[in-house]
Amino acid sequence: MTLAIAKKEAAETLRDGRFWWTTAIVLILLIGALATGWVHTERLTAQHTEAAEAERGVWTGQEEKNPHSAAHFGTYAFKPVTPLLAVDRGLTAYTGVALFMEGHAIQDARYRPAEDASAAARLGELTAAAVLQWLVPLLIVLLTFGAFAGERERGTLRPLLSLGVSRQALAAGKALGAAAPLALVLIPAAILGAAAMALFAPPETAAWSLPRVALLALVYLAYFAVFVGVSLLVSALARSPRSALLILLGFWFANGFIAPRLAADVSERVHPGLTAEAFAEGKAEVDAMSWEDRTVRVTERLLAEEGVSTLDSISVNMPAVRLYEGEQEETEMYRALFERLADGFEGQSRVAQAGGVIAPLLAVAPLSTALTGTDYRHHRHFAEAAETYRYGYVQTLNQNLIDHAAPGGSWDREYVVGEEVWAGIPPFDYEAPSAGWALGGHGLALAFLGLWLVGLVLAVPAAVTRMPLDPR
Amino acid sequence: MPSPLLTVARTEARLLRADRTAFWASVVFLAATAYALASGLSLRIERAEAARAVLTADAERWTEGQAEADSIEQAMQAEGLPLDTYEWGPRSPRGVRSPYAVGMFYGRNVTTEPTPLSALAVGQADLYPASHRVTAGNRIAVGSSEALTSPLRLAAGAFDLAFVLLYLLPLLALALGYDLTASERERGTLRLVLAQPVSRRALVAGKLLARGGLLALLVIVATTAGFVLAGGDLGRWALWTVVALLYGLFWLGLAAAVDARGRSAASNAVVLAVCWLGLGVLFPAAVTLLASQMHPAPTRATFVAATRTAEADVRQRGTEPVAQFLADHPEMADAMDDDVSESFAVMAIARDALVAEAVGPVVTQFAERRAQQTTFVRTVGALSPTVLAHAAFLDLAGTGDAQQQRALDAVEAYQERWRAHFEPLVFADTPFRAADYPYAPQFEPSPETSGEAVRQAAGPLLGLALAVSLMLGLAISLQPRALAP
Numbered sequence: 005m006t007l008a009i010a011k012k013e014a015a016e017t018l019r020d021g022r023f024w025w026t027t028a029i030v031l032i033l034l035i036g037a038l039a040t041g042w043v044h045t046e047r048l049t050a051q052h053t054e055a056a057e058a059e060r061g062v063w064t065g066q067e068e069k070n071p072h073s074a075a076h077f078g079t080y081a082f083k084p085v086t087p088l089l090a091v092d093r094g095l096t097a098y099t100g101v102a103l104f105m106e107g108h109a110i111q112d113a114r115y116r117p118a119e120d121a122s123a124a125a126r127l128g129e130l131t132a133a134a135v136l137q138w139l140v141p142l143l144i145v146l147l148t149f150g151a152f153a154g155e156r157e158r159g160t161l162r163p164l165l166s167l168g169v170s171r172q173a174l175a176a177g178k179a180l181g182a183a184a185p186l187a188l189v190l191i192p193a194a195i196l197g198a199a200a201m202a203l204f205a206p207p208e209t210a211a212w213s214l215p216r217v218a219l220l221a222l223v224y225l226a227y228f229a230v231f232v233g234v235s236l237l238v239s240a241l242a243r244s245p246r247s248a249l250l251i252l253l254g255f256w257f258a259n260g261f262i263a264p265r266l267a268a269d270v271s272e273r274v275h276p277g278l279t280a281e282a283f284a285e286g287k288a289e290v291d292a293m294s295w296e297d298r299t300v301r302v303t304e305r306l307l308a309e310e311g312v313s314t315l316d317s318i319s320v321n322m323p324a325v326r327l328y329e330g331e332q333e334e335t336e337m338y339r340a341l342f343e344r345l346a347d348g349f350e351g352q353s354r355v356a357q358a359g360g361v362i363a364p365l366l367a368v369a370p371l372s373t374a375l376t377g378t379d380y381r382h383h384r385h386f387a388e389a390a391e392t393y394r395y396g397y398v399q400t401l402n403q404n405l406i407d408h409a410a411p412g413g414s415w416d417r418e419y420v421v422g423e424e425v426w427a428g429i430p431p432f433d434y435e436a437p438s439a440g441w442a443l444g445g446h447g448l449a450l451a452f453l454g455l456w457l458v459g460l461v462l463a464v465p466a467a468v469t470r471m472p473l474d475p476r
Numbered sequence: 477m478p479s480p481l482l483t484v485a486r487t488e489a490r491l492l493r494a495d496r497t498a499f500w501a502s503v504v505f506l507a508a509t510a511y512a513l514a515s516g517l518s519l520r521i522e523r524a525e526a527a528r529a530v531l532t533a534d535a536e537r538w539t540e541g542q543a544e545a546d547s548i549e550q551a552m553q554a555e556g557l558p559l560d561t562y563e564w565g566p567r568s569p570r571g572v573r574s575p576y577a578v579g580m581f582y583g584r585n586v587t588t589e590p591t592p593l594s595a596l597a598v599g600q601a602d603l604y605p606a607s608h609r610v611t612a613g614n615r616i617a618v619g620s621s622e623a624l625t626s627p628l629r630l631a632a633g634a635f636d637l638a639f640v641l642l643y644l645l646p647l648l649a650l651a652l653g654y655d656l657t658a659s660e661r662e663r664g665t666l667r668l669v670l671a672q673p674v675s676r677r678a679l680v681a682g683k684l685l686a687r688g689g690l691l692a693l694l695v696i697v698a699t700t701a702g703f704v705l706a707g708g709d710l711g712r713w714a715l716w717t718v719v720a721l722l723y724g725l726f727w728l729g730l731a732a733a734v735d736a737r738g739r740s741a742a743s744n745a746v747v748l749a750v751c752w753l754g755l756g757v758l759f760p761a762a763v764t765l766l767a768s769q770m771h772p773a774p775t776r777a778t779f780v781a782a783t784r785t786a787e788a789d790v791r792q793r794g795t796e797p798v799a800q801f802l803a804d805h806p807e808m809a810d811a812m813d814d815d816v817s818e819s820f821a822v823m824a825i826a827r828d829a830l831v832a833e834a835v836g837p838v839v840t841q842f843a844e845r846r847a848q849q850t851t852f853v854r855t856v857g858a859l860s861p862t863v864l865a866h867a868a869f870l871d872l873a874g875t876g877d878a879q880q881q882r883a884l885d886a887v888e889a890y891q892e893r894w895r896a897h898f899e900p901l902v903f904a905d906t907p908f909r910a911a912d913y914p915y916a917p918q919f920e921p922s923p924e925t926s927g928e929a930v931r932q933a934a935g936p937l938l939g940l941a942l943a944v945s946l947m948l949g950l951a952i953s954l955q956p957r958a959l960a961p
Contacts, residue, residue, distance in 0.1 A: 115776035268632030
């Protein structure tokens with residue numbers, strides 16, 4: 005019976021010219037957004053690769069100098085572009101692309117693309133995510149708002165149930181009937197997209213992307229299922245098809261356009277994070293650490309360790325040891341400061357995700373950005389990888405100084421190294437995290453999406469059981 | 477006897493009072509307005525405080541530097557030392573008399589206070605650093621700073637009055653207009669009404685008058701509250717209100733035009749939701765995407781790599797950049813003191829000039845592409861009332877593209893003056909005395925005049941007026957043939 009109802013509903017939808025018309029728009033926008041996004045991604049990737057190569061050339065081509073001078077000269081890491089940027093740009097326009105790595109200091113990546121874009125870009129950019137998050141739910145609402153309310157108004161609900169159709173079967177049939185035509189269009193589109201990626205993308209890109217694409221498809225299917233459920237629920241309980249439609253349009257609008265801004269705004273108030281003053285204070289604290297005190301400390305320790313009385317007779321270069329230990333201390337303090345900043349941002353995004361209880365998009369959007377690798381956690385992952393690399397190479401250079409600079413208490417002005425040391429430091433090679441890691445930080449969002457699904461699976465049949473059969 | 481138009485409007489106003497959809501839409505609009513004003517104002521206060529803190533700290537540092545220099549000079553005079561010697565600094569406190577330490581190391585922190593109306597339209601203001609450090613010998617560093625605002629917040633955008641007007645006002649207008657005559661037609665009461673001595677055109681105009689009146693009232697309440705709280709001038713308030721009214725009227729007109737097709741209210745709601753999503757969201761998003769596709773600006777990675785390559789190249793050339801710099805600037809060559817010809821500071825100035833020259837083409841390309849993108853969005857985007865209203869709101873609030881560029885240009889111009897003041901001192905190896913402090917260049921932000929803001933906003937305003945007259949004309953002339961469903 006359920007299947008018969010689903011078939012009839014689906015057939016009606018498929019016969020409706022408006023369905024094909026809107027579906028065509030959805031597909032055209034999806035393909036357009038993905039194609040332009042792909043071109044954009046390719047262009048960015050090429051430029052970032054070229055920049056990274058040029059920077060490596062600058063590094064290895066350094067003239068002969070003291071290893072510590074090279075740590076001050078520093079080097080840049082360029083954030084790799086995620087291959088799924090075309091699907092969802094996420095926060096990439098609002099996080100920096102170039103990260104400077106030098107001795108004594110930590111920085112986050114700078115140059116956020118949004119700074120170079122025009123103000124109208126803040127109205128949003130057309131990506132597949134925009135179509136999937138806004139347009140498809142609208143389509144679902146338009147297809148299903150009349151499911152029960154319409155039949156009730158036309159007076160066909162009572163005769164239908166008198167035929168012996170159970171209300172549960174009716175609810176399941178309506179849900180299936182609404183989902184089938186959409187699935188008929190979207191599932192082949194998703195498979196085609198994945199196949200195109202598997203065929204045209206480089207193998208490692210495809211291997212990284214495919215599990216993420218599969219999970220992404222599941223997340224969006226769940227989102228669409230939530231909209232089908234909400235539509236059926238409202239349709240069962242609403243006074244008339246018109247009021248069902250108005251309520252659903254209100255929900256669609258609030259979910260898609262009010263909730264994200266409101267959640268971001270509220271989360272900043274609830275969870276203020278690190279202020280600019282606190283950040284500046286933290287930096288000043290690192291800068292205020294006294295090199296004189298450290299000199300005394302290191303000197304006394306070295307003298308005690310070697311059992312000698314003056315620095316002239318120790319076996320290592322004291323300033324080199326001091327640099328090494330200074331870097332250790334500074335790094336520790338800087339890392340703690342940046343962790344506080346990043347934890348603040350992540351705390352805010354968790355508060356915003358909690359809004360997923362009211363608006364499903366607040367649970368779906370973070371999952372989408374996580375799976376496409378465009379959320380803040382991925383940016384932080386990159387920044388932390390760069391920080392690990394920075395500390396490693398700076399200390400390699402400081403160690404080189406300890407090992408080779410003339411022993412004693414004064415800075416060895418004569419000691420210089422050249423290309424073999426520069427080339428001996430491997431280039432920064434960033435590996436983006438796996439799909440499992442991407443989802444790991446978003447348990448809350450996953451839980452809320454699950455909650456919506458379970459809640460609706462329970463609520464829709466309950467509402468259908470209790471719904472009035474005659475128009476009021 | 478009163479004109480039929482007014483009679484219809486009066487009756488319609490009475491009906492509106494009982495309309496629950498209209499009521500709730502108005503309540504939501506006003507509540508969102510209140511929240512947006514609170515949020516926008518607190519954001520502006522925070523930014524203003526941050527800017528003031530920077531300025532105060534900088535002014536204090538400057539005064540202290542001058543006092544320090546003064547006391548050093550008095551001590552020197554007491555000891556009978558000549559005043560034309562100084563310590564280079566910058567780490568020693570005696571650096572306050574060094575043109576190198578003051579001009580190239582300490583520099584000055586400058587900032588532009590947020591405009592009063594940035595509380596109503598944050599625009600791009602939340603993206604740019606609160607302050608810039610200006611030094612000589614460091615031309616290309618302006619504009620890059622640590623990002624301390626949550627990227628999620630930036631991506632979502634501010635919940636300000638501009639947002640409420642751009643997104644919620646259409647919703648309100650559509651809620652007021654989607655069922656202008658549809659239900660009456662469905663119920664058959666439209667025939668009865670038209671049996672009275674009233675034309676269809678007058679009926680629709682009267683209904684639009686009443687509903688447009690409510691819309692206008694709400695808009696005026698929102699903008700007036702905003703301007704009273706934020707404190708803008710009367711001219712900008714008037715223009716801002718006119719833009720909002722035109723924008724709201726456009727959507728009301730669209731709703732009336734769709735209603736005139738003679739379909740059911742539900743069908744109108746469907747069509748209008750799709751129209752709003754298309755015109756208000758997807759089209760602007762597509763225009764931005766196209767702009768960045770057609771005029772792609774190089775990524776900043778390219779800029780950074782070009783800078784680094786140029787810097788490395790200049791460093792490899794030893795003291796030759798100084799020779800080249802002197803050849804390019806003969807006036808500096810004449811004034812140069814031989815003692816400093818190979819100093820760190822002179823090398824840095826010479827290298828900086830060459831690097832800036834080498835990176836010039838990339839910077840120019842950036843600026844060109846960005847200007848092209850803005851022009852593209854402004855012209856093609858004019859087809860969407862949302863893009864037009866957005867541009868006008870930002871321009872009038874002083875937070876749009878042009879004003880942002882203007883603020884950055886002011887900083888760059890100041891840096892140029894600062895450079896021109898200190899570089900000759902470094903070359904001539906002359907101390908920066910206490911008496912020289914008052915003559916160092918001062919930063920003067922050039923706030924935009926209302927006239928300029930109006931000129932900026934004139935285009936979008938005209939476009940909106942055109943769109944509105946088109947829609948209202950369509951709504952009134954396209955009258956339903958059928959009086960019953």
